Amino acid sequence: MSTAVAQNRGLGAAxxxxxxxxxxxxxxxxxxxxxxxxxxxxxxxxxxxxxxxxEPSNNFIxxxxxxxxxxxxxxxxxxxxxxxxxxxxMNAVVPLxxxxxxxxxxxxxxxxxWLFLFGGLILNISWFTGAPDAGWTNYAPLSTTSPGxxxxxYVMGLQISGAGTLIGGINxxxxxxxxxxxxxxYMRMPLFTWTVFVTSTLILFAFxxxxxxxxxxxxxxxxxxxxxxxxxxGNAMIWExxxxxxxxxxxxxxxxxxxxxxxxxxxxxxxxxxxxYSAMVFATVLxxxxxxxxxxxxxxxxxxxxxxxxxxxxxxxxxxxPTGIKIFNWLFTMWGGNIRMTTAMLWSIAFIPTFTIGGMTxxxxxxxxxxxxxxxxYFVVAHFHYVIVGGxxxxxxxxxxxxxxxxxxxxxxxxxxxxxxxLFFIGFHLTFFIQHFLGLIGMPRRYWTYQEGQGLxxxxxxxxxxxxxxxxxTLVFLYNIVQTAVKGEKVSGDPWDGRTLEWAIxxxxxxxxxxxxxxxxxxxxxxxxxxxxxxxxxPAEPLGDIHMPNxxxxxxxxxxxxxIAGFGFIYQVDNKMWLILVFIGMGITLGSMxxxxxxxxxxxxIHKEDLEKxxxx
Amino acid sequence: MRGWMGKFRxxxxxxxxxxxxxxxxxxxxxxxxxxxxxANLLFDxxxxxxxxxxFVFIIVMAIYTFVLIRYRQKKGQEDYIxxxxxxxxxxxxxxxxxxxxxxxxxxxxxxxxxxxLADTGAKNxxxxxxxxxxxxxxxxxFNYKGxxxxxxxxxxxPTGERVYLDLKSSxxxxxxxxxxxxxxxxxxxxxxxxxxxxxxxxxxxxxxxCAELCGPSHSLMDFKVIAVSPEEFDQWVKDMQNVDPEAExxxxxxxxxxxxxxxxxxxxxxxxxxxxxxAPNLTNFGNRTMIAGILEPTKENLVNWIVNPxxxxxxxxxxxxxxxxxxxxxxADYLLQLKxxxxxxxxxxxxxxx
Numbered sequence: 001m002s003t004a005v006a007q008n009r010g011l012g013a014a015x016x017x018x019x020x021x022x023x024x025x026x027x028x029x030x031x032x033x034x035x036x037x038x039x040x041x042x043x044x045x046x047x048x049x050x051x052x053x054x055e056p057s058n059n060f061i062x063x064x065x066x067x068x069x070x071x072x073x074x075x076x077x078x079x080x081x082x083x084x085x086x087x088x089x090m091n092a093v094v095p096l097x098x099x100x101x102x103x104x105x106x107x108x109x110x111x112x113x114w115l116f117l118f119g120g121l122i123l124n125i126s127w128f129t130g131a132p133d134a135g136w137t138n139y140a141p142l143s144t145t146s147p148g149x150x151x152x153x154y155v156m157g158l159q160i161s162g163a164g165t166l167i168g169g170i171n172x173x174x175x176x177x178x179x180x181x182x183x184x185x186y187m188r189m190p191l192f193t194w195t196v197f198v199t200s201t202l203i204l205f206a207f208x209x210x211x212x213x214x215x216x217x218x219x220x221x222x223x224x225x226x227x228x229x230x231x232x233x234g235n236a237m238i239w240e241x242x243x244x245x246x247x248x249x250x251x252x253x254x255x256x257x258x259x260x261x262x263x264x265x266x267x268x269x270x271x272x273x274x275x276x277y278s279a280m281v282f283a284t285v286l287x288x289x290x291x292x293x294x295x296x297x298x299x300x301x302x303x304x305x306x307x308x309x310x311x312x313x314x315x316x317x318x319x320x321x322p323t324g325i326k327i328f329n330w331l332f333t334m335w336g337g338n339i340r341m342t343t344a345m346l347w348s349i350a351f352i353p354t355f356t357i358g359g360m361t362x363x364x365x366x367x368x369x370x371x372x373x374x375x376x377x378y379f380v381v382a383h384f385h386y387v388i389v390g391g392x393x394x395x396x397x398x399x400x401x402x403x404x405x406x407x408x409x410x411x412x413x414x415x416x417x418x419x420x421x422x423l424f425f426i427g428f429h430l431t432f433f434i435q436h437f438l439g440l441i442g443m444p445r446r447y448w449t450y451q452e453g454q455g456l457x458x459x460x461x462x463x464x465x466x467x468x469x470x471x472x473x474t475l476v477f478l479y480n481i482v483q484t485a486v487k488g489e490k491v492s493g494d495p496w497d498g499r500t501l502e503w504a505i506x507x508x509x510x511x512x513x514x515x516x517x518x519x520x521x522x523x524x525x526x527x528x529x530x531x532x533x534x535x536x537x538x539p540a541e542p543l544g545d546i547h548m549p550n551x552x553x554x555x556x557x558x559x560x561x562x563x564i565a566g567f568g569f570i571y572q573v574d575n576k577m578w579l580i581l582v583f584i585g586m587g588i589t590l591g592s593m594x595x596x597x598x599x600x601x602x603x604x605x606i607h608k609e610d611l612e613k614x615x616x617x
Numbered sequence: 618m619r620g621w622m623g624k625f626r627x628x629x630x631x632x633x634x635x636x637x638x639x640x641x642x643x644x645x646x647x648x649x650x651x652x653x654x655x656a657n658l659l660f661d662x663x664x665x666x667x668x669x670x671x672f673v674f675i676i677v678m679a680i681y682t683f684v685l686i687r688y689r690q691k692k693g694q695e696d697y698i699x700x701x702x703x704x705x706x707x708x709x710x711x712x713x714x715x716x717x718x719x720x721x722x723x724x725x726x727x728x729x730x731x732x733x734l735a736d737t738g739a740k741n742x743x744x745x746x747x748x749x750x751x752x753x754x755x756x757x758x759f760n761y762k763g764x765x766x767x768x769x770x771x772x773x774x775p776t777g778e779r780v781y782l783d784l785k786s787s788x789x790x791x792x793x794x795x796x797x798x799x800x801x802x803x804x805x806x807x808x809x810x811x812x813x814x815x816x817x818x819x820x821x822x823x824x825x826x827c828a829e830l831c832g833p834s835h836s837l838m839d840f841k842v843i844a845v846s847p848e849e850f851d852q853w854v855k856d857m858q859n860v861d862p863e864a865e866x867x868x869x870x871x872x873x874x875x876x877x878x879x880x881x882x883x884x885x886x887x888x889x890x891x892x893x894x895x896a897p898n899l900t901n902f903g904n905r906t907m908i909a910g911i912l913e914p915t916k917e918n919l920v921n922w923i924v925n926p927x928x929x930x931x932x933x934x935x936x937x938x939x940x941x942x943x944x945x946x947x948x949a950d951y952l953l954q955l956k957x958x959x960x961x962x963x964x965x966x967x968x969x970x971x
Binding site for chain 1: 642643646647648649655656658659662663666667669670671673674677678680681684685688689690694697698699700701702703704705708709712713716717720723724727728730731732733734735784788789790792794796797799800801802803805806807808809811812824826827828829830831832833834835836837839911931932
């Protein structure tokens with residue numbers, strides 16, 4: 001093969017390019033766009049929920065539709081918005097930070113994305129036929145007895161999408177273990193890469209629990225088994241355990257990369273290396289480990305007994321220690337620094353008090369007996385939004401502003417960024433701070449409506465107003481993206497005076513990332529070189545041919561096949577004719593896999609001469 | 618600096634809001650004004666944890682504020698490169714060890730409270746009151762064990778005494794929650810029976826809710842705990858044990874209603890201690906605080922409810938239009954005169970808000 005990269009930039013060619021790409025940077029774009037779209041859908045669902053709760057005994061939407069809204073809001077935000085945007089950042093940044101030309105398995109990277117996307121489409125198509133309505137936790141027997149096909153969509157959608165995530169996680173695990181540039185020992189890895197490493201490990205262990213749970217649910221609903229049916233000797237608690245064995249690590253899967261992004265941003269914009277780097281790494285690993293030990297704190301009121309409740313309570317409280325270490329290390333990274341208030345930094349700074357509040361309520365929730373009051377109330381809703389929005393969404397906004405120039409070669413408008421920030425930040429606290437109190441004065445979670453005279457009117461009203469501010473903030477952010485793209489001002493490779501390897505190459509990077517693999521001589525590799533007065537990295541190898549993988553449409557086809565088969569599985573309950581779709585879909589998938597197995601695809605080389613001419617970018 | 622002041626102002630605003638709100642909420646539905654043993658214990662635990670957490674928060678915010686004011690880049694400092702500190706073992710030890718100590722301080726009362734509230738061993742004593750609570754979509758069934766009393770929606774208990782509950786579900790998972798007297802406990806389907814106890818200090822009508830998503834009408838699955846003095850409770854027990862389901866009502870319309878009820882409703886509902894428990898037991902219905910847990914107990918509401926239950930509680934099991942509106946009116950007359958006990962929610966004194 002030659003150096004052929006699509007020169008024809010027609011729309012069709014561009015679409016074909018994205019459908020077939022195995023380039024981690026383009027896959028990052030795909031994840032970002034689709035995750036962003038799902039984020040908007042999830043946000044719209046949230047707004048509908050808040051409008052319904054604006055006043056007592058409201059009838060804006062029906063009770064059944066409301067349950068579909070809360071279910072889809074939770075599911076969409078966790079699985080279809082947060083996860084893919086995290087994956088977008090991982091794809092955009094990690095290979096660059098470790099000085100690699102690509103990920104370990106480019107084909108699988110693409111497959112992971114398409115599986116996620118088609119799973120997400122299945123979930124959202126359910127809006128046209130009746131969406132899942134048993135909550136994002138989908139507890140049996142409410143889910144197993146839920147009429148219609150809503151829960152079937154949930155099961156199929158998440159199964160396909162979850163397979164994609166598992167594949168993606170394994171890919172990053174291998175990438176980080178195997179593809180670091182010479183000299184980059186584990187203890188010289190940037191913290192974002194570290195957190196992605198731990199997150200990938202968590203994915204590897206947590207997602208199979210979800211897979212198993214979803215299979216059991218699928219068999220119960222579609223093939224007449226009775227794992228969760230007490231009348232036939234099953235046990236509904238099995239689902240709760242399986243779900244939370246996955247579900248608890250899941251929140252750390254989401255939050256750890258955000259922690260990593262904050263670490264990079266605090267360090268860069270304070271012009272200081274991260275305070276207590278080794279403690280930060282240790283804390284990250286410890287949080288990852290503890291994440292698996294505490295799932296039953298979601299089940300204090302299930303009736304596990306005081307011994308189990310006490311053990312899980314104390315184990316949960318223990319997580320506060322490594323998290324606290326992180327908070328103080330961030331504060332001391334800024335201590336003595338030279339702090340620049342960029343938009344990315346603003347989001348990071350706002351994260352500290354917000355997340356501290358979320359952590360505090362987390363410890364309060366961990367006090368098992370006290371949870372008998374908090375559990376399933378708006379106190380919990382407030383807590384996890386403080387953690388997930390205050391940690392993760394703030395983290396995503398910070399990371400996007402920080403890495404946008406690296407991803408797209410343009411800097412987002414700082415003015416609009418700050419406007420977004422203030423609208424969103426104020427809106428966020430208005431929405432969720434008050435919910436702590438709504439919970440304590442007796443408002444349970446997932447309530448479609450509340451009665452007049454229960455004292456819940458004011459709090460709900462304030463909460464709804466806040467939600468509108470957040471929505472406006474998000475719209476400003478979208479406007480910012482469009483405006484920046486239209487303006488099209490290009491930036492240098494290193495607009496923030498960065499410290500890590502990704503800032504050593506042009507923005508956006510050429511598709512082979514590094515012309516020559518860099519030699520890493522310490523933590524914050526680029527900063528080390530800068531301090532010695534050099535402009536870029538010292539190469540670790542002479543200039544030579546670069547081997548790159550070929551594009552392939554097969555990942556798209558494999559996922560499309562499963563997408564088609566998914567509908568066959570869902571509807572074969574009504575009529576066996578639907579099994580035809582299962583055969584067609586699985587045929588496409590298995591056929592694609594066979595093609596992949598028998599057809600040699602050795603990739604292509606970018607030749608030395610072309611690199612010297614600066615071509616191939 | 619302006620951004621900073623803005624943030625501070627919002628913090629102060631939230632603080633004020635907090636104070637304002639803690640006085641808010643309905644007295645017999647809030648966890649912040651405990652009226653029973655469990656709620657009280659949990660309130661204390663909450664306060665300990667809030668105190669510890671606020672202490673940590675204040676320290677974090679103090680360092681935070683200082684750092685952001687002191688080390689923010691000033692004009693002309695653009696090229697200043699600060700010292701690249703690696704870390705500080707002593708400091709890092711401090712913020713590892715102190716939180717561990719703080720958490721131990723919280724862990725001890727937590728474990729104590731957890732075991733205390735799980736201590737339902739005395740429920741098998743002869744004079745203990747044990748009530749079997751069954752959660753149903755979307756109503757609560759109460760069976761007073763060994764007393765031959767079956768009711769639904771309104772749970773009468775004596776003050777100053779531990780009343781033990783055995784909780785289970787007939788369909789999906791529900792959660793039994795009376796914020797101002799005790800915490801909550803799930804009701805599970807099958808043989809996973811959970812136990813807890815209620816102990817109310819004062820007489821009153823306390824609002825209870827279902828806290829686990831159980832279907833469309835999850836938010837309408839309200840019930841009341843009516844705490845009366847022990848003497849009144851004994852009276853109530855006696856009254857309830859002497860219910861005659863066949864007793865003839867006084868008015869003609871109610872008499873017709875009784876017949877209609879017996880013909881149309883008795884396959885699911887019951888009056889007296891018998892019945893299958895597949896629909897609410899309607900004994901003492903005339904003294905209910907609410908119809909269906911959420912409607913004011915007026916005849917109009919009751920007729921509406923009988924004719925069109927799905928409009929009021931979507932997804933519930935009662936069939937619509939089982940009887941005509943005229944018939945429903947007679948049934949309502951009958952049901953509303955079912956006042957089997959002298960002890961009513963009004964007996965629960967001043968705390969009664971509904």
